[in-house]
Amino acid sequence: MLGGKATKEHVAEVSHELKLDRPLPLQYLTFVAGATHGDLGESIILQRPVSGIVSERIGPSMFLLVYATLIGVVLALPLGIVSALRRNRPVDHGIRLLTLVAFAMPSFWLGLLLIRTFSLDLGLFPVSGYGSGFFGHVRA
Incomplete structure (x- = not known):
């Protein structure tokens, strides 16, 4: 996404936007909780909700x-x-x-x-x- 020449600040910013700075079990539980309500997240490429695309x-x-x-x-x-x-x-x-x-x-x-x-x-x-x-x- 950012390329090989990305600065640490950019990596940290994108990690925070995508909520990758949270612990993995919390990321998983957040996804499962959303999926049970039909929220499958947002497509990084299309910038649209995945449930709508599906x-x-x-x-x-x-x-x-x-x-x-x-x-x-x-x-x-x-x-x-x-x-x-x-x-x-x-x-x-x-x-x-x-x-x-x-x-x-x-x-x-x-x-x-x-x-x-x-x-x-x-x-x-x-x-x-x-x-x-x-x-x-x-x-x-």
Whole structure:
């Protein structure tokens, strides 16, 4: 923030402004007390309350959470039923192998593979973006 050539006075001033001159347990308790009331502090970069920044961006994250959960249930339920009905048969082994590989693979790598397959190779979805409305979000 201040750079390598900051004077001790500047460091002390900024430490006081950010309340870093207090003992660490007191800093933590102050943060937790504020967080329980929705006060997550102020962003050093944006100079705005963090709770406001989070609330502005929570919508797309919640949409993604619900949509991914629905897709997971729609895929997992039939696969689980088929696997249970065809126990110890090739289709059961295939489903178990597929789930083992999916869970063992790092999520960021699986995400990149899915983006490449469905966005770049098949052209079903854009690589990035966020539209308006349910189908706009999916197609964006």
